[in-house]
Amino acid sequence: MTADLNxxxxxxxxxxxxxxxxxxxKRNGIGVLMGVELVLNGANVNFVAFSKYTDLGLDGQVISLFVIVLAAAEAAVALAIALNFYNNYLSIDVDRANKLKG
Amino acid sequence: MSGESFLFTVFAAATCLSAVAVVFSQTVVRMAFWLIIALGSTSALFFLANADFVGAAQLLIYVGGTLVLLVFGVMLTASGPYLKIATSPGEIVLGGLVGLLFLFVVFASLNGVEWRKPTAHSIEAGSQVVAAGNTLRPLGLSFLGSRPDKDSSTDGNVLTPGYLLPFEIVSVHLLVVLIGAAYLARAKRRAVQPN
Amino acid sequence: MMFAAQSIAEYFQRFGGWQYVIAAIIHAVLLVHVFAVSPFAFIWLERKVSGRIQDRLGPTRVGGLFGWLQSLADGIKLVQKEDLCPPAADGMLFRSAPYIVCVSSFAAFMVLPFSDGWVAVAADCGLFIMLSILSLEVFGIIMAGYSSGSKWSLFGGMREAAQMVSYEIPLAICALVPVIASGSLNLGEIGGMQRGWFTNWFMFHDPFTFIAFFVYFVVATASCKRAPFDLAEAESELVGGFHTEYSGMRWSFFFMGEYASMFAVCGIASILFLGGWNTGLAPIDQALYAARSAGSDGTGGAAAIGYLANVIGAGVFAAKASFGVFVQVWLRWTLPRLRIDQVITTCLKYLVPISCFLFLGAALWPILMVAGTGRSTWNSPIGDRAAEGLQETREGGGDVAAVSASGVDLGMNFPRINEAELEGVVR
Structure with a gap:
C-alpha cells in the first residue's frame, strides 16, 4: 500500500x-458516542489528506482542527446528556429512551 | 517500498483493524481501548501527512481529553463491573452487511473520482508551507486572520481572509458548552428503579 | 568525520534510502538508554534520599559503598517474579495497561532536546507534542484501575483520572507563559534563546515567568502523581491503588514510566525556565557556543571539540533536570499526603486561576515595559537572541528571517515567515 491520496x-x-x-x-449510550468520534475522525483523515495531496493546502488542516475542537465540545455535552439519562433511568441502554415513541 | 509507505501501511492497518475492533467489542471499556489505538494511529497518519500540529492536537484533545472523559462516563454510569449491554447477533450481522455495502459504495465512488492534482502554482505557494510539516506558524497566522500562503499565490491585491472569526466563534462556543455541560450534568433527583 | 555530520542521517548517507531508517533506529536506541537508565538512577536516588531524610543509611550493600547497584538488583528480582493476572480481571486490558504507561512516557523523549541540536525529532511544535504524549499516560493507569477487577484499583484509577484531567489545564497554561516570552514552541529554539548570563533564562524574564516556574513545578509534581499528590496509589487508604493487583515486570513498568515522566517534566522545566543546556555563565556559554558552531562547519579537531561542547551541554541539561527530580523526591519524603478533595480544590480553585493570571500578566508585560521604560525586556532583547539562534539552527535555509514589523521591537515575537509570503502581506 503506497501512501497516496486514495x-x-x-x-x-x-x-x-x-x-x-x-x-x-451499539445499545450503550457511550458506545454510540464513540461511533460519532470515529465518524468525525474519518472526516479528519480526509481533510488532512486533501491538504497534503491537492491544492486545498493549509485550509484542510485548519478545518480538521476545528473538527477536533467541536468534537471535544460535542463529547462533553453528549456525556452530560448520558449522565442525565442514567440519573433518570438507572441504565445507559439507549433502547430504554422511548418515552417520545408514538 | 519506501519508508513512508511502510509506516503508512503499518498505521493505516492499525487504524482500520482497531476501528473494526471497536465495532465488535462488547464491553465499553474495551471499546474505549480500541478507540484509543484507532485515534492514536490516526494521529500518526497526520504526522505522516505533514500535519504535525493537527496530529499533536488530536493526541492532546481527542485521546488525552475526550476519551478520558468518555471512560470517566463509563465508570460513572456502570451499574456493575464490566457492564455489558449486548447487541443481538442478528443486529450485528445486519449491521455488518449494511456496513460492507456502504463501504463498497464509498470505495466505488472514491475510485470513480479524478481528484484535482495540485497545480504547479499552488505547489509553489500553498503546499510548500505544508510540505515541511512545520505548519505551526502558518496555522497561527491563519487563526489571526492573515493568509500569507494564499496571498502570495493569488498575486493580486486581494487579501485572503483568515480564520479569525471562526476561531472566535469556536472559543465562545466552547465556553457555552462548558457552562451548558456543567448545568446538564449537575446532580439531580434520582429515579426509583422501575419494576 | 563522524563528528562533522550534521545529523546521524547525514553520516549514513552512503546507505541511500535506508539512511533515515538507520538514523531512526539509532535515535530510538539512544533514547531507550536514557529511558531505561534514568529510572535506575532515580530509584537509587529515591532510596538514598529517603534514607537520609529518615536518618537511615539507605542501600549500602549491593555494588559497593553507596549501594548504587541496588536498582539493578531490584530489577533482576522483579524479572523473576511470577506474572499474575487475577481471575476477576479483564485479561487483555490488564496485560496491556503497563505498556501504555511505559510507551507514552518513553515516546515523550522523542522531541526533548538534550543539547544544542541533540534531539531525535526537531519538530516546530515540540513542546505541544511533548505535552500531548505525556497526557496519554493517564490512560494506562485508568485501564489498569478499571480492568483489575478490584475496588482499590478502581478507586485509584478514578482518582487518577479526575486528578489528571484537572491538572493538565494549569500544566499547559504554565508551560505557555515562557512560550509567550520566547514566541516559539520549538524546544530547541527556546533553549538557544537563553544563552549568556543566567539572567537570560526565561525564569528571570519577568515576574510572571518567575512565579510560573514554581507553579509549573507543583503542577508537574502532581501530574507525575508524586507525593504529596499521589492519591492514585495512596497506600494508607487504597493498599496500592491502581497497581494493587500487579506483580513482577508489569508492576515495574509502571514505575519506569513514573520515573521517566518525572525526568521528562523536569526536562521541560529546565528548557523552558532554566536555560536548558546553557550553563548560565556568559563566558563559558560563549566559548561552548563558539566551539559548537566551529564544530558544525569544520572537520577533524574542531568537530571533535564541538562534539565535546555538546556533551557538556547534555551534561548541564541532565544535571538541571536531575536536580528537579531530586527536589520532587525531597518533597515526597517531607510533606504529608493531601486528601483527594484537597488535591482537586488546590488545582481548580487556586492553581488554575493563578496560572490564568500569570498567562495574562506575561502577555501584558512587554507592552507595559515598552510604555514605562521604552524597551521590551530588562535584559538583552529576545529578538536579538532569537535571530542569533536562528542563524545557528537554520543555517543554509536562507529564506527564513526574523521579521519584526516596521522595525520596532515591541517585545512580541512576530512569527517568522518567508520573504515571499511577507511581500504578499505587505502588498
Whole structure:
C-alpha cells in the first residue's frame, strides 16, 4: 500500500463506516458516542489528506482542527446528556429512551 | 517500498483493524481501548501527512481529553463491573452487511473520482508551507486572520481572509458548552428503579 | 568525520534510502538508554534520599559503598517474579495497561532536546507534542484501575483520572507563559534563546515567568502523581491503588514510566525556565557556543571539540533536570499526603486561576515595559537572541528571517515567515 491520496481516503472511509455501524448497533449510550468520534475522525483523515495531496493546502488542516475542537465540545455535552439519562433511568441502554415513541 | 509507505501501511492497518475492533467489542471499556489505538494511529497518519500540529492536537484533545472523559462516563454510569449491554447477533450481522455495502459504495465512488492534482502554482505557494510539516506558524497566522500562503499565490491585491472569526466563534462556543455541560450534568433527583 | 555530520542521517548517507531508517533506529536506541537508565538512577536516588531524610543509611550493600547497584538488583528480582493476572480481571486490558504507561512516557523523549541540536525529532511544535504524549499516560493507569477487577484499583484509577484531567489545564497554561516570552514552541529554539548570563533564562524574564516556574513545578509534581499528590496509589487508604493487583515486570513498568515522566517534566522545566543546556555563565556559554558552531562547519579537531561542547551541554541539561527530580523526591519524603478533595480544590480553585493570571500578566508585560521604560525586556532583547539562534539552527535555509514589523521591537515575537509570503502581506 503506497501512501497516496486514495489510500488516505480508504482509511478515512473505513473509519467512517465503522463509526456508522457503531452508532447503529451499539445499545450503550457511550458506545454510540464513540461511533460519532470515529465518524468525525474519518472526516479528519480526509481533510488532512486533501491538504497534503491537492491544492486545498493549509485550509484542510485548519478545518480538521476545528473538527477536533467541536468534537471535544460535542463529547462533553453528549456525556452530560448520558449522565442525565442514567440519573433518570438507572441504565445507559439507549433502547430504554422511548418515552417520545408514538 | 519506501519508508513512508511502510509506516503508512503499518498505521493505516492499525487504524482500520482497531476501528473494526471497536465495532465488535462488547464491553465499553474495551471499546474505549480500541478507540484509543484507532485515534492514536490516526494521529500518526497526520504526522505522516505533514500535519504535525493537527496530529499533536488530536493526541492532546481527542485521546488525552475526550476519551478520558468518555471512560470517566463509563465508570460513572456502570451499574456493575464490566457492564455489558449486548447487541443481538442478528443486529450485528445486519449491521455488518449494511456496513460492507456502504463501504463498497464509498470505495466505488472514491475510485470513480479524478481528484484535482495540485497545480504547479499552488505547489509553489500553498503546499510548500505544508510540505515541511512545520505548519505551526502558518496555522497561527491563519487563526489571526492573515493568509500569507494564499496571498502570495493569488498575486493580486486581494487579501485572503483568515480564520479569525471562526476561531472566535469556536472559543465562545466552547465556553457555552462548558457552562451548558456543567448545568446538564449537575446532580439531580434520582429515579426509583422501575419494576 | 563522524563528528562533522550534521545529523546521524547525514553520516549514513552512503546507505541511500535506508539512511533515515538507520538514523531512526539509532535515535530510538539512544533514547531507550536514557529511558531505561534514568529510572535506575532515580530509584537509587529515591532510596538514598529517603534514607537520609529518615536518618537511615539507605542501600549500602549491593555494588559497593553507596549501594548504587541496588536498582539493578531490584530489577533482576522483579524479572523473576511470577506474572499474575487475577481471575476477576479483564485479561487483555490488564496485560496491556503497563505498556501504555511505559510507551507514552518513553515516546515523550522523542522531541526533548538534550543539547544544542541533540534531539531525535526537531519538530516546530515540540513542546505541544511533548505535552500531548505525556497526557496519554493517564490512560494506562485508568485501564489498569478499571480492568483489575478490584475496588482499590478502581478507586485509584478514578482518582487518577479526575486528578489528571484537572491538572493538565494549569500544566499547559504554565508551560505557555515562557512560550509567550520566547514566541516559539520549538524546544530547541527556546533553549538557544537563553544563552549568556543566567539572567537570560526565561525564569528571570519577568515576574510572571518567575512565579510560573514554581507553579509549573507543583503542577508537574502532581501530574507525575508524586507525593504529596499521589492519591492514585495512596497506600494508607487504597493498599496500592491502581497497581494493587500487579506483580513482577508489569508492576515495574509502571514505575519506569513514573520515573521517566518525572525526568521528562523536569526536562521541560529546565528548557523552558532554566536555560536548558546553557550553563548560565556568559563566558563559558560563549566559548561552548563558539566551539559548537566551529564544530558544525569544520572537520577533524574542531568537530571533535564541538562534539565535546555538546556533551557538556547534555551534561548541564541532565544535571538541571536531575536536580528537579531530586527536589520532587525531597518533597515526597517531607510533606504529608493531601486528601483527594484537597488535591482537586488546590488545582481548580487556586492553581488554575493563578496560572490564568500569570498567562495574562506575561502577555501584558512587554507592552507595559515598552510604555514605562521604552524597551521590551530588562535584559538583552529576545529578538536579538532569537535571530542569533536562528542563524545557528537554520543555517543554509536562507529564506527564513526574523521579521519584526516596521522595525520596532515591541517585545512580541512576530512569527517568522518567508520573504515571499511577507511581500504578499505587505502588498
Amino acid at each position: 489510500s488516505y481516503l480508504f482509511v478515512g472511509a473505513v473509519l467512517f463506516v465503522c463509526g456508522v455501524i457503531c452508532m447503529a448497533t
